[in-house]
Amino acid sequence: MYIHYAWIAVGIGAMLSFLALSWTRKPFxxxxxxxxxxxxxxxxxxxxxxxxxxxxxxxxxxxxxxxxxxxxxxxxxxxxxxxxxxxxxxxxxxxxxxxxxxxxxxxxxxxxxxxxxxxxxxxxxxxxxxxxxxxxxxxxxxxxxxxxxxxxxxxxxxxxxxxxxxxxxxxxxxxxxxxxxxxxxxxxxxxxxxxxxxxxxxxxxxxxxxxxxxxxxxxxxxxxxxxxxxxxxxxxxxxxxxxxxxxxxxxxxxxxxxxxxxxxxxxxxxxxTTTPVLGPILVILTRGFSPSDSFLQNLVEAICAGPMRMISYITQFDMCRRLKKIHYEHNHDSR
Known part of the structure; x- marks a missing residue:
């Protein structure tokens, strides 16, 4: 289940990267x-x-x-x-x-x-x-x-x-x-x-x-x-x-x-961001009120934000389960 969600995120990130690379602007x-x-x-x-x-x-x-x-x-x-x-x-x-x-x-x-x-x-x-x-x-x-x-x-x-x-x-x-x-x-x-x-x-x-x-x-x-x-x-x-x-x-x-x-x-x-896929995904999930650099980027992020929020919500459950398991395996009972 976790892997399936990860692949969905990868696909969205790839789409975002493709659109971003397809767009050019005058350099500062x-x-x-x-x-x-x-x-x-x-x-x-x-x-x-x-x-x-x-x-x-x-x-x-x-x-x-x-x-x-x-x-x-x-x-x-x-x-x-x-x-x-x-x-x-x-x-x-x-x-x-x-x-x-x-x-x-x-x-x-x-x-x-x-x-x-x-x-x-x-x-x-x-x-x-x-x-x-x-x-x-x-x-x-x-x-x-x-x-x-x-x-x-x-x-x-x-x-x-x-x-x-x-x-x-x-x-x-x-x-x-x-x-x-x-x-x-x-x-x-x-x-x-x-x-x-x-x-x-x-x-x-x-x-x-x-x-x-x-x-x-x-x-x-x-x-x-x-x-x-x-x-x-x-x-x-x-x-x-x-x-x-x-x-x-x-x-x-x-x-x-x-x-x-x-x-x-x-x-x-x-x-x-310098990290492929994960970087653009985190930008979308944490953008907040800070504006994007362009209308196209803002549009892509708006489209992707909803599905990504749902994916992040669901994957939290698996993440917490695995962290608890790691904790118990290392016998840190005082934590």
Whole structure:
């Protein structure tokens, strides 16, 4: 029964993807040549992959990480691999959760070159059941993921508004499918990514009078160190497979996520999902009052929303049954 519903969802997602791919629009940014990108969390994972592709496409990039030494080593490696001059990259050390630190970095970066794309990529998680978190872990995740997404924007937004008079400007938030749904066993992380979505939606409306776009990138599981931590927790991993469709074999590479993200940023899309089928389905199920990017997309989502709501309602029963079974199998009677 569960498999039948899954295949129905796959069919609807495929139809949505076909219609979306069949529709073209004028890009918000034709290309990245000569653009300056300010990028946090740039030393590894998605951030590093975004930096590499942006440099390939002719952009100038400010790479921000907590460790200057590590970021500088990564930057030198990038420039050597891509055979680019040193003036294409500015390396800065800053903690996105420290307003003084990140505000100084973003303003100095703007002084180096006016910023065209601000990408809030820095983020962390701590996997585990809610009661197992330490207060330090909770504070660190909330501070980094939420305030770390607000602080850079707050510090430089007036200058970006002025620049938008003559240049298109993008403010990018790297969210997650956890911005649209839950990530089992990662309650604090899920809450912060929902917060990022709310910030992006609100800012999107604030910037309507300007030549600016807000992009919310929502990747699914990405092959980074985060998944190594997940795989070390047997009950958590089993629950994620049931409740969050986790399958490490299907995790995307950072490079694939970066490519899809940059393409969506250039097109000016608001919600950018990188996961085939599941991403578009979750967008439809969680769209709420936030408008689609086009009338066609809105029409497709309206048609698909009803059947998908019914499918999600029915599959919840099977999901809860399987989670209870996993719980009992692991003998966690205290939960």
């Amino acid at each position: 940014m034709a290309n990245l040549r000569g653009k300056h990108i300010f990028l946090t969390g740039a030393s590894s994972g998605i951030g590093l992959a975004v930096a590499k592709q942006a440099l390939r496409e002719g952009a100038y990039v400010t790479l921000v990480a907590r460790s200057f030494e590590k970021m500088e080593t990564v930057a030198k490696s990038l420039l050597k691999e891509l055979e680019l001059p040193k003036d294409r990259v500015l390396v800065m050390a800053a903690d996105v959760g420290d307003y003084a630190s990140i505000s100084t970095a973003v303003k100095e970066s703007f002084g180096w070159r006016p910023i065209d794309i601000l990408i809030n990529n820095a983020g962390i998680t701590r996997s585990g059941f809610m009661e197992d978190f330490s207060l330090e872990d909770i504070n660190t995740v909330v501070h980094t993921n939420v305030l770390g997404s607000i602080y850079p924007v707050h510090a430089i937004l007036p200058q970006l508004k002025l620049r938008s008079r003559d240049h298109p400007i993008s403010v990018v938030f790297i969210g997650s499918l956890a911005s649209l749904c839950w990530l089992y066993g990662n309650g604090v992380y899920t809450g912060t990514k929902h917060a990022v979505k709310g910030i992006a939606e609100s800012l999107r409306l604030e910037l309507v009078p300007y030549n600016m776009r807000v992009n919310l990138v929502c990747p699914g599981f990405v092959n980074t160190g985060f998944l190594d931590d997940v795989d070390n927790e047997e009950e958590l991993t089993a629950g994620m497979k049931v409740a969050s469709f986790y399958n490490r074999k299907h995790a995307q590479s950072p490079e694939e996520v970066a490519s899809i993200s940059i393409d969506g940023i250039k097109k000016g899309k608001f919600i950018i």
